[in-house]
Amino acid sequence: MWLAQVGNERIEETIDPELSIDRALGTYARLGYSPEWINQRIRTIQARKELTDAWKEHGVEEGREYAILTDEVTRAWSGMSTRQYKRLKGLKKQNLRDNMSTLELALNMLAEATTTELTKTENPQGLAENIVVAQAGGEVAGDARRSIEARTGRPVITSENAAQLNAVVTNLIEGVAEDEEGKK
Numbered sequence: 658m659w660l661a662q663v664g665n666e667r668i669e670e671t672i673d674p675e676l677s678i679d680r681a682l683g684t685y686a687r688l689g690y691s692p693e694w695i696n697q698r699i700r701t702i703q704a705r706k707e708l709t710d711a712w713k714e715h716g717v718e719e720g721r722e723y724a725i726l727t728d729e730v731t732r733a734w735s736g737m738s739t740r741q742y743k744r745l746k747g748l749k750k751q752n753l754r755d756n757m758s759t760l761e762l763a764l765n766m767l768a769e770a771t772t773t774e775l776t777k778t779e780n781p782q783g784l785a786e787n788i789v790v791a792q793a794g795g796e797v798a799g800d801a802r803r804s805i806e807a808r809t810g811r812p813v814i815t816s817e818n819a820a821q822l823n824a825v826v827t828n829l830i831e832g833v834a835e836d837e838e839g840k841k
Contacts, residue, residue, distance in 0.1 A: 666680075681699075694762070697762045697763060698754065701754060701765060701769075704766045704769045704770045707769075707770070708770075708776075709723060711772075712726060712776065712787060715782055715783075716782045716783045716784075717783070717784060724739075726784070726787055726788065727739060727791075728740075729788050729795065730769060730772055730791045730795040731768075732792075732795065733791070733792045733793075733794070733799050734796070734797075734798035734799040734802060735765075739753060745816050746816055746817070746818040756818040758813075760805070760813055761814060764798045764801060764813065765798070767797065767798040767801060768799075771793075771797040772790060772793075772794025772795065773794075802814070
């Protein structure tokens, strides 16, 4: 019965793709993510899709070459490779973006969106030329990260992962609920 229900849901999502987006939103909400974080995450998915479309149009092969370019973008804005970043957050197989704060997501999106625009403007062809553009796009977000850190006096990139970030939100909500109970 369950398998038939899931199959039916996927068929319905094929007919109406918005249903799959709604399912993803519901999954993130059930996992404890804030509405602001969820909205930011959806925007990063779109930015990533635009970037991979641009790479494809500019002679980059899916798979290994996308991973190489992603690593270059990440290193340029965060100062770490994707593997180092995941290690910092204590991740094994989990999605790195699903374990970023809202600000980390915003900077990652800035890096990818900038790389997309530079790819369209500079028209690189193949992996080698796209590496240079990926580094330049990431550097823009890296400059923004360093500026934010200088202004706030705090690092943007932290070891906090989704479980820790969601615990903060849960504790905040529980604290507000307790305060409301105390007022009654």
